[in-house]
Amino acid sequence: MDLRDYLRVLSRRWRVIVLLALLGTAVGALTAYTATPRYRADAELFVSVRQGSDTLQLAQGNAFTQARVQSYAEVAASPLVTRHVVETLRLDMTPAQLSRRITATAQPDTVLIRLSVTDTQPRRAAxxxxxxxxxxxxxxxxxERPDDVHASPVRLSVTQPASVPSEPSSPRPAVNLAIGLMAGLLLxxxxxxxxESVDRSVRSLQALTDLLAGLGGPPVLGSIPQDARAGRHPVALRDDKxxxxxxxxxxxxxxxxFVDVDQPPKVIAVTSPLPREGKTSVAINLASALAETGASVCLVDTDLRRPSAASVLGLVRDAGLTTVLIGQAEVHQVLQSAGSFSVLTSGAVPPNPTELLGSAQxxxxxxSLAEQFDHVVVDTAPVLPVADASVITNAVDGYLLVVRASRTSRDQVDAALRTLRHVGASVLGTLLNMTSAKEDGGTYGYAYEYRPQRQTSGRLSMLRGGKRAKPAVGAPAALPTPGGEPQAEGVDRDVTLDGEPHSMTAEGSPQR
Known part of the structure; x- marks a missing residue:
């Protein structure tokens, strides 16, 4: 993984990072709030040598003092000091406990020693x-005093006595919050x-393409982006064309x-490895897309365990496929219209869906539907939980396998393909559903830029003497729109390319 991959991972998992960062900050704040305040009192000592009158002796004494001052700092917390202080001040602590509260540091290249004592009470610390x-x-x-000499050659003088601290040295809320935040971000x-390293889900179109290439096919036929409005507007080509x-x-x-030019599939089964991967939405919108070209299309709901096409489209579910299979009605009697295409709903949920779907009926x-309609789209049950999708292999021309981005794992895609191939099914291709704009952002930016515009200024005309002004000589005539109104020049419009409508780009070239 390079830097861009790591940045992509961090942007994709930002919720975990933010959660742990907030948790770390909360721990830092809790620590600062519950910790007992401690006060630090500092005293400073100056180390000098008594002997020496000329310059050479003074220099030697200064060098001697700097060499010894580091050793002196270690003596400050020794029992020779702490035991006497505990007894003199009558402290309620042992010499060892007092030693842990004393810090002595020698300033570099100086003969100064700083003593620091921490305590829960500011006056006692001083x-x-x-x-x-x-x-x-x-x-x-x-x-440092020799045995035969009464005076010591080394003298320590208190140059700055300790004063009562006005505020605690710890805890420091700002520092605790910063440490908690940084720890949370790192975690x-x-x-x-x-x-990310253990995530086996298929996240992007490229990841699915690479996976299927390693499995020996089938091809990836496209991807459908995630849209928060899909629940309110299930038919995309009708609600937001x-x-x-x-x-x-x-x-x-x-x-x-282009899957099979010689024998194009007519009865297409739409399935997925597991439930809740969007296969029903894909089946409904695929039927709508096929009907957009003017072809006659029928959607058949063969998911007899959890049928949902009727509820999504607002149709009656009680009379449908199972009604026909048990001989209570003919197909034409239970077909319903969803606008541009017909729907054969599931009917009542039977106790034996696998047996009904594997029947000759x-x-x-x-x-019969394939003879009546140009295209038949079959919404089936998921492949892995039940065998319902596999038993209709002989009744359909091929399967479209729907893979949900960031949810379906690589192993589940492999298992679903192996299950379908085991029964001799023809897998036409796969579709990556509910993809993120961050994962495949470059794929969808084009559609945003070239959405047909709705301009009204082109339809305004100047009135001369109460009559509509005629266009200038040589100006192109306005084109009629499907609603009967003339369309102004310069407004993007739909054209037909290879039998399919495509929105015109701003430059006038058809968009695929």
């Missing part, structure tokens, strides 16, 4: 710090990369025509 400084200076003088990024979903189904319709029904 009192302990000053006591430690006095005792520390006394201990160092004793350590979120790690979790995003980890989830120039939208992205509508253009996606037009591309699917065109791709199906179903093959006869689909054969």
């Amino acid at each position: 009192r302990i710090s000053n006591a430690v400084a006095d005792r520390f200076a006394e201990v160092v003088r004793g350590l 979120g990024a790690g979790a995003a990369v980890a989830r 120039h939208g992205l979903r509508a253009e996606g189904f037009r591309r699917l319709r065109t791709s199906l025509r 179903l093959r006869a029904v689909l054969r």
